[in-house]
Amino acid sequence: MGNVRAGSPATGCGGFSMDAVELLQRLIRFDTTNPPGNELGCQQFIRGLLEGAGLTVGFHAATPDRPNLLARLPGRGEAPPVLWYGHVDVVTTAQQTWTVPPFEGRLQDGMVWGRGALDMKGGVAMMLTAILRAAAAGFRPPGDLVLALVCDEETGGEKGAQFLADTHPGLFAGIRYAVGEFGGCTTMVGGQRFYPIQVAxxxxxxxxxxxxxxxxxxxxxxxxxxxxxxxxxxxxxxxxxxxxxxxxxxxxxxxxxxxxxxxxxxxxxxxxxxxxxxxxxxxxxxxxxxxxxxxxxxxxxxxxxxxxxxxxxxxxxxxxxxxxxxxxxxxxxxxxxxxxxxxxxxxxxxxxxxxPGPPATDLAWFPTLAGILRELDPTGTPVPLMLSGATDARFLARLGIQTYGFLPMRLPPDFAFARVIHAADERIPVEALAFGVEALSRLLRHGPPR
Ligand SMILES: [Zn+2]
The missing domain is CATH 3.30.70.360 (Alpha-Beta Plaits)
Structure with a gap:
């Protein structure tokens, strides 16, 4: 599990003091149900956190009330830049029976409850926590880390990833590898624990x-x-x-x-x-x-x-x-x-x-990501995953970027991921959140393949 826990405050000189749990609770409280999305308030909140840590942040919007956020954590110039990306919109809660209010962000029974806890404000909270801690500690990755938090993923990405890829390709110059959803969560098959990492x-x-x-x-x-x-x-x-x-x-x-x-x-x-x-x-x-x-x-x-x-x-x-x-x-x-x-x-x-998707799958970064998961869970087995659906990865693939679905979560065997995502009582165990923060923090130390 590593030594960073989601419940512990960040240490370091910059003073980032919000932990991943509190951050996720705050993100869930912005109702970004798409349609219509209404991502502006959530993005402004995140912008404030990143700018407070000294990162440069820009908004790029197809319509002003639905910005996409781009931020850059400068690297040491020893490796090409990498991209971490995610979305801040969520699917509807209509016609679902919740036992907790879906936008309260309640912490209960060792889990954070609410719409987006898994898909994917939980992942956004992991990424932000890893980045903000690194910034607070003055850590610089081998190459620049570009963070893109987009709107509009859940209804097709027209104003989000597609807009960015079509109209702002320069933001992604030099990037060949990215992490985003979907993958890195425990999946039990035949009594064994697997970590599928989406690559195609x-x-x-x-x-x-x-x-x-x-x-x-x-x-x-x-x-x-x-x-x-x-x-x-x-x-x-x-x-x-x-x-x-x-x-x-x-x-x-x-x-x-x-x-x-x-x-x-x-x-x-x-x-x-x-x-x-x-x-x-x-x-x-x-x-x-x-x-x-x-x-x-x-x-x-x-x-x-x-x-x-x-x-x-x-x-x-x-x-x-x-x-x-x-x-x-x-x-x-x-x-x-x-x-x-x-x-x-x-x-x-x-x-x-x-x-079209990417012409071929580039698995060169897979050993690095799989190695991090093996360090954190030596008895789990990372495997490459093909998704039957489509993600924002298809838009970035047009720019020559290979996405790896890597939002690591170690989940208990009885946690039915597929029945919780997009469903009522969406929730994420605090331990899974901590696992992801640790995995992404370790990833920050690695550059992309060269
Ligand atoms: Zn998602």
Whole structure:
């Protein structure tokens, strides 16, 4: 666990006296529910802390009430700059039943409760505590540390990371490596403690399928027309999974897990990496298998349907939008070809939205991050992680920056991360917060790979 505890005040000459717990409580009290976000007050509060510690801080905003914060902790000039980034907006608490007020920031039962405790004001509090302590102690990292705290992550990042990457690329000059969400939290698999560090994510690739048939008066049935073809199209998409592709990240992630778990369960997990047995094993793995399914193939899931203009007219056309997700290293043409192979000539397919990820995963910094986690928890196993969803990392990837999801939290075995994040009674153990502060403080001493 190391010697820095979240509950202890910072030491050092600069006089930063707020601990990570108190800082997180203060952050939670700003209601930054997005939409609408309202991140200004929270960002001004953070700006005050950073400027008080002597850091240079700038606001860069698409709209004045929703600034993104950029700060720089000067380094010794011995290494290129690195980026730490996070978001200060949170998801809604609407239609959720909380047992504590979600924006009170209550400290209870050894945990800080409230919206954003995990996603990701907890992570922001860890980063800020590590940086403010370093600044207070006069510590300089090998290279500059750039901190970016953005708005608008939870609804897509248009005014946050996307805005910064599109309009202020110069702020990130020279940066090749970053840490952000999502990763570094304890995950129990097969009785073993793992620390997945996100290094890759799937690429968003929306498709539109247009189904056509003869129009006519609806008083005269026309079997096999637009609606019938639409039904067959949807059934085929539902019934047939796209082919398995084992990417290098998936191979390393699942291979390491299988070797660590060992025995028969480890042997079983390893068979997931053989396309001939993938689907059989995924079924045997139950809920865990459903989580792994999208990491081993492209997906295309129908989400929007449009067709017909009038009650008594058989439509000549109907469209389905599919939320498509492509594995890293592949392109939209790969997804189109695979969906066509499943649906034949039932529909015309086109790409309507593609947000490319990085061309390849750069794992050069992984050993450093994994080493820090092993120091702090020698019996846990860090593994690289691919995320089925998308994060702000995709915008920074356009600037050539490789993100590592690294907000370390050692969580007790009964702490169900997936059921707490974005849910009612979101909370974070104080010990997990301390673990993260210590891990990030150690990371400050390392420069990026050269
Ligand atoms: Zn988040």
């Amino acid at each position: 994510e799937k690429q968003m690739c929306g498709l539109r399928a247009t189904v056509r048939g003869p129009a006519g008066h609806a008083s005269i049935p026309a079997p096999g027309g637009t609606m019938a073809r639409l039904g067959r199209f949807l059934q085929r998409i539902d019934a047939r999974a796209l082919p398995v592709h084992v990417t290098p990240v998936a191979r390393r992630m699942l291979g390491t897990m299988a070797a660590t778990i060992g025995g028969l369960p480890g042997l079983l997990l390893r068979q997931v990496l053989r396309p001939a047995t993938t689907d059989l094993v995924l079924r045997l793995l139950g809920a865990r298998g459903r989580d792994l399914f999208p990491l081993l193939r492209h997906t295309a899931v129908p989400t929007l349907l449009q067709g017909g203009l009038k009650y008594n007219v058989i439509p000549s056309e109907a469209t389905v939008v599919l939320d498509g997700r492509i594995l890293p290293g592949f392109a939209p043409a790969d997804l189109l070809a695979e969906v066509r192979a499943v649906t034949g000539d039932l529909a015309d397919l086109e790409v309507i939205r593609f947000q």
